[in-house]
Amino acid sequence: MSTIGAGPGTHPGANLAALRDHNAALVLGLLRDAGEAGASRAELAAGTGLTPQAVSKITGRLRESGLAAEAGRRASTGGKPATVLCLVPGAAHALGLHLDRDTLTVTLADLMGAAVATRTTPLAFGAGGDAVLDAVAREVTALLAEAGAPAVLGAGVAAPGPLDHRGGVLHRVTGFPQWDGFPLRDALSERLALPVTLDKDTNAAALGLALRGPRDASSFAYLHLGTGLGAGLVLGGRVHRGARTGAGEFGHQVLQLDGPPCPCGNRGCLEVLCLAAVAAGDTARAARLLGVGAANLVRLLDIDHVLLGGRTVLADPDAYVRGVRAELADATAVRVAPGGDRTVVEGAAELVLAPLFGRGVDEMTIGLSGGH
Amino acid sequence: MSTIGAGPGTHPGANLAALRDHNAALVLGLLRDAGEAGASRAELAAGTGLTPQAVSKITGRLRESGLAAEAGRRASTGGKPATVLCLVPGAAHALGLHLDRDTLTVTLADLMGAAVATRTTPLAFGAGGDAVLDAVAREVTALLAEAGAPAVLGAGVAAPGPLDHRGGVLHRVTGFPQWDGFPLRDALSERLALPVTLDKDTNAAALGLALRGPRDASSFAYLHLGTGLGAGLVLGGRVHRGARTGAGEFGHQVLQLDGPPCPCGNRGCLEVLCLAAVAAGDTARAARLLGVGAANLVRLLDIDHVLLGGRTVLADPDAYVRGVRAELADATAVRVAPGGDRTVVEGAAELVLAPLFGRGVDEMTIGLSGGH
DNA sequence: TGCACTTACGCAACACTGTTGCCAAAGTGG
DNA sequence: CCACTTTGGCAACAGTGTTGCGTAAGTGCA
Numbered sequence: 001m002s003t004i005g006a007g008p009g010t011h012p013g014a015n016l017a018a019l020r021d022h023n024a025a026l027v028l029g030l031l032r033d034a035g036e037a038g039a040s041r042a043e044l045a046a047g048t049g050l051t052p053q054a055v056s057k058i059t060g061r062l063r064e065s066g067l068a069a070e071a072g073r074r075a076s077t078g079g080k081p082a083t084v085l086c087l088v089p090g091a092a093h094a095l096g097l098h099l100d101r102d103t104l105t106v107t108l109a110d111l112m113g114a115a116v117a118t119r120t121t122p123l124a125f126g127a128g129g130d131a132v133l134d135a136v137a138r139e140v141t142a143l144l145a146e147a148g149a150p151a152v153l154g155a156g157v158a159a160p161g162p163l164d165h166r167g168g169v170l171h172r173v174t175g176f177p178q179w180d181g182f183p184l185r186d187a188l189s190e191r192l193a194l195p196v197t198l199d200k201d202t203n204a205a206a207l208g209l210a211l212r213g214p215r216d217a218s219s220f221a222y223l224h225l226g227t228g229l230g231a232g233l234v235l236g237g238r239v240h241r242g243a244r245t246g247a248g249e250f251g252h253q254v255l256q257l258d259g260p261p262c263p264c265g266n267r268g269c270l271e272v273l274c275l276a277a278v279a280a281g282d283t284a285r286a287a288r289l290l291g292v293g294a295a296n297l298v299r300l301l302d303i304d305h306v307l308l309g310g311r312t313v314l315a316d317p318d319a320y321v322r323g324v325r326a327e328l329a330d331a332t333a334v335r336v337a338p339g340g341d342r343t344v345v346e347g348a349a350e351l352v353l354a355p356l357f358g359r360g361v362d363e364m365t366i367g368l369s370g371g372h
Numbered sequence: 373m374s375t376i377g378a379g380p381g382t383h384p385g386a387n388l389a390a391l392r393d394h395n396a397a398l399v400l401g402l403l404r405d406a407g408e409a410g411a412s413r414a415e416l417a418a419g420t421g422l423t424p425q426a427v428s429k430i431t432g433r434l435r436e437s438g439l440a441a442e443a444g445r446r447a448s449t450g451g452k453p454a455t456v457l458c459l460v461p462g463a464a465h466a467l468g469l470h471l472d473r474d475t476l477t478v479t480l481a482d483l484m485g486a487a488v489a490t491r492t493t494p495l496a497f498g499a500g501g502d503a504v505l506d507a508v509a510r511e512v513t514a515l516l517a518e519a520g521a522p523a524v525l526g527a528g529v530a531a532p533g534p535l536d537h538r539g540g541v542l543h544r545v546t547g548f549p550q551w552d553g554f555p556l557r558d559a560l561s562e563r564l565a566l567p568v569t570l571d572k573d574t575n576a577a578a579l580g581l582a583l584r585g586p587r588d589a590s591s592f593a594y595l596h597l598g599t600g601l602g603a604g605l606v607l608g609g610r611v612h613r614g615a616r617t618g619a620g621e622f623g624h625q626v627l628q629l630d631g632p633p634c635p636c637g638n639r640g641c642l643e644v645l646c647l648a649a650v651a652a653g654d655t656a657r658a659a660r661l662l663g664v665g666a667a668n669l670v671r672l673l674d675i676d677h678v679l680l681g682g683r684t685v686l687a688d689p690d691a692y693v694r695g696v697r698a699e700l701a702d703a704t705a706v707r708v709a710p711g712g713d714r715t716v717v718e719g720a721a722e723l724v725l726a727p728l729f730g731r732g733v734d735e736m737t738i739g740l741s742g743g744h
Numbered sequence: 745t746g747c748a749c750t751t752a753c754g755c756a757a758c759a760c761t762g763t764t765g766c767c768a769a770a771g772t773g774g
Numbered sequence: 775c776c777a778c779t780t781t782g783g784c785a786a787c788a789g790t791g792t793t794g795c796g797t798a799a800g801t802g803c804a
Contacts, residue, residue, distance in 0.1 A: 012398055013420035015762055016790050019391050023791090026384055042752065048385035054791050056753065079751020080799040219615060231672070235612055242674020243591060249671035254664050256629050266667075289629075295638075296625035297672065300603070302614020387791055388761050395762085414781065426762050428782060451780020452770040 023050065025358035027058050031068055031087040032112060032357055033214060038071050040082030059085055067091050067111070087111055092356075095143075095155035095194070096349030097136060098201065101125050101175070101227060104132075106139045107342070108147050109349035111356075113211060115342065117147045126176050129184075133191050140192060154195035156351025157188060158204035158344050161230065165245040168198045174228065174263075197351040199241075201344045202248050206232025207239050207354060208347025209307055209337055219303045222337055223250060223294060225278075225286075225320075226310035229271045235301060237359075253293055283316055287323020294334075295327045305333035309343050395422065397730035399430050403440055403459040404484060404729055405586060410443050412454035431457055439463050439483070459483055464728075467515075467527035467566070468721030469508060470573065473497050473547070473599060476504075478511045479714070480519050481721035483728075485583060487714065489519045498548050501556075505563050512564060526567035528723025529560060530576035530716050533602065537617040540570045546600065546635075569723040571613075573716045574620050578604025579611050579726060580719025581679055581709055591675045594709055595622060595666060597650075597658075597692070598682035601643040607673060609731075625665055655688055659695020666706075667699045677705035681715050 014022075030047045031039055041059060045052040062068040063085075071086040089110040098105040104123035108116045119139050125132065144152070162171040168185020189196040199207070206222040209232075222232040229251030233240040240247050251271030252264050259268020260276070270293040277286035294306050306324060313320045317336045325334040337343050386394075402419045403411060413431060417424040434440040435457075443458040461482040470477040476495035480488045491511050497504065516524070534543040540557020561568040571579070578594040581604075594604040601623030605612040612619050623643030624636050631640025632648070642665040649658035666678050678696060685692045689708045697706040709715050 013422035013426075013762095014386075014391050014394055015422065015426075016391075016788085017762095019386050019388075019761085019790065022386055040752080050385040050387065051792060052753070053755095053793080054385075054387075057791080060754095076800045077751070078749085078801050080753075082752060217615070233673075235607065235614075240607055240673065243589070243676055244674055246674035247672065249674075252671050253625075253668040254627060257627055257661075257664065292626050292629065296668070299621035299624050300619065300669065300672070301605075301612065302616055302618035302621075304615055385791095388759085389791095391761065391790085412781080423763060424782070425764080425784095429762080432783095448771045449780070450772055450778085452782075454781065 022358060023048065023054070023058055024062065025356060027055065027062065028067060028087065029357035029359065031085060032211075034086075035112065036086065038084035038086040040074060040084060042082060044085070089114065090150070092153050093147075093150045094153050094349045094352035095140060095192075096204075096345045096347070096351075097140075097155055097157045097188075098204075098345035098348055099123065099125065099132070099136075099157065099159045100201070100344075101160065104135055104139060105342075105345040106136070106143050107345045107349055108143055108150070108152075109346065109353065111353065113208070113346065113350055113353055115346060115349075116150075117143055118342070118345070119143050119146075125173075126178070128178060129182055129187065133187060136188065137191050152194060153356075154197065154352040155188065155192055156204065156348040156353075157184065157196060157198045158201040158348040158351075159184065159198065160228075161200040161202070161245070161248070163198065163200060163245055165197075165199045165203070165241060168196070195352075199348075199351055200230070200232070200245060200248065202230045202232035203239050203241055203245070204232075204347035204351060205309060205337065205344045206234050206347065207359075208339070208343060208350045210234045210237065210239065211350050211354060211357075211359060212338065218305075219301060220305045220307060221250075221294070221297055221301075221303055222307045222309060222343075223290065223313075223324075224310040225274070225290065225308070225312045229274055229290075231297070233301070235303075250293060250297065253296060255289065255292060255296075278312055283319045284323060286312075287320045288327065290320065291324035291327030294324050295329075298328060298332050303332065305335065307335055307337035309337040309339075311341075314340060394730060395420065395426070396430055396434065397728060399427065399434065400439065400459065401729035401731065403434075403457060406458075407484065408458065410456035410458040412446060412456060414454060416457070461486065462522070464525050465519075465522045466525050466721045466724035467512060467564075468576075468717045468719070468723075469512075469527055469529045469560075470576075470717035470720055471495065471497065471504070471508075471529065471531045472573070472716075473532065476507055476511060477714075477717040478508070478515050479717045479721055480515055480522070480524075481718065481725065483725065485580070485718065485722055485725060487718060487721075488522075489515055490714070490717070491515050491518075497545075498550070500550060501554055501559065505559060508560065509563050524566060525728075526569065526724040527560065527564055528576065528720040528725075529556065529568060529570045530573040530720040530723075531556065531570065532600075533572040533574070533617065533620070535570065535572060535617055537569075537571045537575070537613060540568070567724070571720075571723055572602070572604070572617060572620065574602040574604035575611055575613055575617070576604075576719035576723055577681060577709065577716045578606050578719065579731075580711070580715060580722045582606045582609065582611065583722050583726060583729075583731060584710065590677075591673060592677045592679060593622075593666070593669055593673075593675055594679045594681060594715075595662065595685075595696075596682040597646070597662065597680070597684045601646055601662075603669070605673070607675075622665060622669065625668060627661065627664060627668075650684055655691045656695060658684075659692045660699065662692065663696035663699030666696050667701075670700060670704050675704065677707065679707055679709035681709040681711075683713075686712060 041055045045055045069088050071084045074082040089112045096107045105120045107118040160173050170179045170182045172180045185196045185198040202224050217237045219235045224230050231248040231250035252269045254268050255270045256268030262269035262272040274286050274289045413427045417427045441460050443456050446454040461484045468479045477492045479490040532545050542551045542554045544552045557568045557570040574596050589609045591607045596602050603620040603622035624641045626640050627642045628640030634641035634644040646658050646661045
């Protein structure tokens with residue numbers, strides 16, 4: 001995110017259209033967070049700080065566009081009962097793609113982020129661009145056919161890093177050097193005839209997890225232990241990607257000066273130490289190492305909670321949660337990330353959905369001093 | 373910043389007043405960045421993305437309030453010469469206070485952030501609240517008298533952490549447990565009869581350094597090596613404080629599993645290792661250790677550049693810059709933070725000034741999709 | 745049953761934002 | 775002297791959220 005002021009090409013000035021869209025996204029976000037329970041106009045007004053009248057106008061526009069609808073009424077609290085407004089989940093859909101080293105997962109999510117349909121198939125990531133694009137197109141076509149060909153806003157793609165999420169280009173994926181420089185976003189966009197957003201798998205997962213929680217300024221880290229070790233960071237409610245989408249290189253922090261060499265060129269990286277412990281079957285040690293690294297990160301960033309994911313963790317979740325928790329202060333919650341092996345692909349769909357709710361977008365900021 | 377949505381008590385909804393203030397702050401920020409060279413209305417329009425007419429209205433309000441003024445004209449480029457607009461630096465002032473363990477520094481900064489007057493005096497931080505408040509009030513009075521009693525917007529206070537910048541309360545400052553829980557912000561605010569903002573010394577320094585640079589989304593870390601070792605983080609153009617102002621605990625990352633014990637309770641913290649090297653006079657090792665820790669941080673957060681400061685660094689800046697640079701990839705710039713021993717106190721004044729320019733505030737965000 | 749009260753919400757008029765269309769001012773260049 | 779370019783202001787405009795007030799639809803109590 002973010003270009004507070006002007007990153008190249010952005011315009012930080014705000015006009016009435018930007019203001020309207022911002023407030024609309026805000027209301028949509030509150031409706032999404034409210035889920036099936038919905039929210040009344042009065043509640044939305046309290047949540048946004050806008051006047052009830054403004055909310056009425058905004059929800060009117062949303063209802064007209066089909067994104068929201070009235071859904072019954074609340075019990076009265078002594079006056080006219082509140083009219084419940086709900087997001088219409090089926091009003092729009094988004095595709096999420098998870099390109100892993102050996103698997104392709106494709107999901108179709110509705111506006112609430114709920115998976116409507118999902119397909120998984122083996123993937124030879126090393127087979128090169130055309131083969132992978134073919135496989136993706138085939139799976140997407142099949143998935144949309146299954147789901148009855150709904151309208152789709154776009155596709156979010158989660159891929160192994162490093163990559164450039166702004167340019168939509170892959171870099172030197174470990175083990176697959178042939179992908180270096182491949183313009184995956186544009187190639188997929190042309191192939192699918194849809195807008196495509198590309199991001200690192202860990203960032204996509206973090207975004208998805210951020211959207212499951214309340215729309216607040218919370219900070220957390222998603223730690224992914226699989227074939228490698230990476231992190232997705234959500235700081236102050238936003239995914240932190242860094243200038244070159246390089247943030248989250250969690251595995252290559254040096255934990256042991258002059259320790260064993262790592263392919264990255266350094267010595268004593270968390271990743272080599274941790275993967276060695278995993279390979280040796282010493283889960284307790286791997287968990288402890290993960291915990292020490294997590295503690296470094298938590299202290300540096302003042303993070304609220306830590307979510308664990310990835311194949312290795314999912315193989316023995318309790319051991320990892322216990323081990324990590326032991327290294328952290330009590331104030332920091334440690335949990336397994338909800339969603340299991342779907343965490344990443346569901347986050348990928350959120351790459352498309354989140355901007356509708358004003359989340360995870362490159363944004364500018366507006367002060368509040370002049371309010372009310 | 374940030375509360376994308378609503379941190380407790382904030383209102384993310386944007387009304388016309390918020391929009392006006394945002395754009396005014398934006399223009400003011402561009403004028404500040406332009407410095408004495410100033411900027412024409414057309415340049416401001418290009419920088420904000422607003423129409424020239426909107427800029428004319430906004431600058432009209434700013435001129436009316438005395439914050440900006442016309443200052444001559446540019447050479448013509450083939451048409452009517454542009455009228456140069458400048459910030460009026462003397463239109464408002466802010467106090468910056470740096471409470472260190474043994475020194476009190478007070479500065480008066482103008483709107484450009486330039487120090488108009490500065491006083492430094494020894495301070496017995498352990499003498500307790502009343503004594504420190506007395507000393508601060510005395511120095512501030514003397515400073516304002518020196519400067520001719522200008523109008524002051526408020527005071528920004530930089531203090532050793534940990535502390536709570538939202539509540540304005542100190543926590544257990546290392547070596548001075550008696551300060552734990554002291555409501556420094558409110559006490560000072562009453563004593564000085566001014567609005568007061570409190571923040572950690574490293575955060576204040578980072579904010580000041582962020583404002584020296586362009587208003588972009590750059591990320592950097594300010595590493596402060598003095599009696600302790602801490603960091604101020606600027607991520608995507610904004611100071612990252614964390615939920616409890618606890619971010620920046622850079623010194624207590626574990627660099628050496630099962631290394632020497634640290635007062636914090638862990639073993640092998642960067643701080644004990646580094647301070648031991650400093651105490652032993654081994655600057656090269658201290659610098660290398662600092663570099664390893666910095667590299668961990670840079671990789672984790674994808675940071676553009678690293679600025680070094682603090683007494684120990686300033687005693688032998690070249691050695692530290694060299695040592696840190698050796699541990700980092702070439703893409704990361706390493707420099708000594710400008711400002712020398714004034715870095716922190718000048719940043720403290722920015723705690724008051726930055727919000728005028730829409731920087732460093734707890735903000736909400738507004739999307740840009742509807743623009744132009 | 746009737747009435748006061750509370751709560752939810754919309755209509756209409758309003759204040760104020762940035763935008764558009766147009767024009768004047770003030771230079772350059774032939 | 776005239777055509778052209780660039781800057782920037784005035785006036786009318788579209789559209790935002792706000793305010794004032796009226797209406798709908800419940801509860802609670804005599």
